[in-house]
Amino acid sequence: MDLHLTGKVAVVTGANKGIGLAITKALVGEGAHVVAGSLSTEHLDGLDRVTAVPVNLLGDDGPALLVQKAIDEHGRLDVLVNNVGAVRIRVDGFLATSDEEFEWALQMNFFTGLRATRAALGPMLEQGSGAIVNIASVNSFFQPDSSTIDYGVAKAAVVNLSKSLSQEFGPRGIRVNCVSPGQVGTDLWLGEHGVAATFAEASGADADTIRETAAAAIATGRFSTPDEVATLVTILASDRTANVTGVNYIIDGGLIKTT
Numbered sequence: 001m002d003l004h005l006t007g008k009v010a011v012v013t014g015a016n017k018g019i020g021l022a023i024t025k026a027l028v029g030e031g032a033h034v035v036a037g038s039l040s041t042e043h044l045d046g047l048d049r050v051t052a053v054p055v056n057l058l059g060d061d062g063p064a065l066l067v068q069k070a071i072d073e074h075g076r077l078d079v080l081v082n083n084v085g086a087v088r089i090r091v092d093g094f095l096a097t098s099d100e101e102f103e104w105a106l107q108m109n110f111f112t113g114l115r116a117t118r119a120a121l122g123p124m125l126e127q128g129s130g131a132i133v134n135i136a137s138v139n140s141f142f143q144p145d146s147s148t149i150d151y152g153v154a155k156a157a158v159v160n161l162s163k164s165l166s167q168e169f170g171p172r173g174i175r176v177n178c179v180s181p182g183q184v185g186t187d188l189w190l191g192e193h194g195v196a197a198t199f200a201e202a203s204g205a206d207a208d209t210i211r212e213t214a215a216a217a218i219a220t221g222r223f224s225t226p227d228e229v230a231t232l233v234t235i236l237a238s239d240r241t242a243n244v245t246g247v248n249y250i251i252d253g254g255l256i257k258t259t
Contacts, residue, residue, distance in 0.1 A: 026230040035074075063113075087105075093146040138250060159180070162178045179229060
């Protein structure tokens with residue numbers, strides 16, 4: 001199926017690895033030009049039709065600089081994927097999670113996308129079209145314990161904002177949707193300082209046992225792959241889904257039993 005993305009211009013945040021890198025490659029594979037922003041760009045440098053931009057997206061002006069790079073290079077912006085984010089596992093629960101830690105989670109997972117969206121809406125409104133896809137999380141509505149409480153709060157804000165923006169800007173040709181992954185096989189879960197390793201250190205178990213236990217709770221018995229998430233994002237970026245907006249799509253292998 002032709003997704004009609006040939007020649008389109010996309011901005012992807014947090015694009016250097018994991019889901020962001022997979023999204024970048026998927027968009028390029030459909031013929032788009034991607035302006036890809038991340039603190040480091042070693043996995044982006046040299047990719048065809050990718051402009052790699054080293055940028056601190058936590059800086060107040062970082063997201064706007066990335067969007068402006070797309071306008072300067074291509075004269076338009078068709079797609080924004082707000083992917084940048086991170087989680088710090090709170091093994092000591094809510095009462096040990098400070099205001100500063102909540103603020104960090106909101107800055108990393110909410111305000112980065114808020115600022116990029118604000119910057120992107122200008123050119124999108126001018127051309128009368130655009131698609132914004134925000135990477136949220138099943139933790140935005142499903143909170144199994146307090147270990148990701150600040151992350152869940154931030155991702156819930158992403159979903160709420162996305163639904164509000166879809167209503168305000170839908171009549172002006174701009175669609176806003178979310179993708180909420182469950183566990184994905186990236187460094188966030190499986191890396192040296194990822195979720196599995198953090199829980200293993202706190203509990204005295206080993207990281208493989210933590211990973212296997214998490215996978216066993218999923219109907220498919222495995223984590224999603226970054227490419228699977230990227231496929232869903234790319235479809236939502238396409239005008240093949242031109243009348244889809246304000247929706248939060250879950251990709252979790254059946255982890256969530258009720259919605």
